[in-house]
Amino acid sequence: MLKSLSRAVSTAVRISTSTMFSARALQPLTRSTLCSSNSGAIRPFSRSLWMMSHNGAASVYRPKLFSSKGFTPVSCGCGSLHTEGDKAFGNFLSDEIKEEKKIQKSNTLPKMSGGWELQQNGTEAKLIRTISGEKVTVTFNVNNSIPPKFEEEAEQAQGQKSAENEPDIVSSPNFVVEVTKQAAKHSLVFDCHYPEDEAIHGEGEEESDIFAIREVSFQPEGDVEWKETAYTLNTDSLDWALYDHLMDFLADRGVDNTFADELIELSTAMEHHEYIKFLEDLSGFVKCN
Numbered sequence: 001m002l003k004s005l006s007r008a009v010s011t012a013v014r015i016s017t018s019t020m021f022s023a024r025a026l027q028p029l030t031r032s033t034l035c036s037s038n039s040g041a042i043r044p045f046s047r048s049l050w051m052m053s054h055n056g057a058a059s060v061y062r063p064k065l066f067s068s069k070g071f072t073p074v075s076c077g078c079g080s081l082h083t084e085g086d087k088a089f090g091n092f093l094s095d096e097i098k099e100e101k102k103i104q105k106s107n108t109l110p111k112m113s114g115g116w117e118l119q120q121n122g123t124e125a126k127l128i129r130t131i132s133g134e135k136v137t138v139t140f141n142v143n144n145s146i147p148p149k150f151e152e153e154a155e156q157a158q159g160q161k162s163a164e165n166e167p168d169i170v171s172s173p174n175f176v177v178e179v180t181k182q183a184a185k186h187s188l189v190f191d192c193h194y195p196e197d198e199a200i201h202g203e204g205e206e207e208s209d210i211f212a213i214r215e216v217s218f219q220p221e222g223d224v225e226w227k228e229t230a231y232t233l234n235t236d237s238l239d240w241a242l243y244d245h246l247m248d249f250l251a252d253r254g255v256d257n258t259f260a261d262e263l264i265e266l267s268t269a270m271e272h273h274e275y276i277k278f279l280e281d282l283s284g285f286v287k288c289n
Helices: 002-017 046-054 084-103 151-157 240-251 257-287
Strands: 117-121 124-131 134-141 175-180 186-193 212-220 232-234
Touching: 084 257, 124 257, 134 257, 212 240
Parallel strands: none
Antiparallel strands: 117 124, 124 134, 134 175, 175 186, 186 212, 212 232
């Protein structure tokens, strides 16, 4: 009963805020369990120094490292253009890669409990498990999975050189849960996300859900694109009792708070790995290696 009451309150909050936020990834999660210093996948927000002082790359004013009046071409025999600016850029990337690798605790990805099998294709990943003939597939992508920083966090971090004072990067991606039965023609698909507000734990109440269902629909099994011709149930105005049963349905198949916590840890490690790989590819492109 307490669990249902807690979810009813959460549903009311989602309804009141649904017009203000259309997507989940607007604010970073602040749960202490996800941002603890013991987590091997979490790292300081070392990429955001430019954003903290200049409102990002899209800022109207951007100071230049080199004069735009001209450039000095440098030949390396590869036939491509090289400038002093490219050389400075390459040196910067080399230092950045070294710093990111220092932060990286492990070269291997953390494992999910519950017997989930991981299949990774670049920035996209699938977690698959089979339960009594049912196939459960969770798909997520680490692209655009890091929420933008709060302005107050940027102000606090501005001027502080110590990495210990910087906020942590946490990847909290949207994810899709697909439940397939052997005799069914379609899969039941849940579009899930991490709400922008931290879950509230009331005294004497059960733990609140740290993720939420946005939409539910029947879709052809294995389809990449969500078919708009199929009826989609939006949970913003859904009866709380039905929503409660949908959450229990997922929990019975291993998609619960424990899974959601571990998914964030996995996604954060994946995103960091892909970021380092991108820097290495960018460095090779600039240096023409």
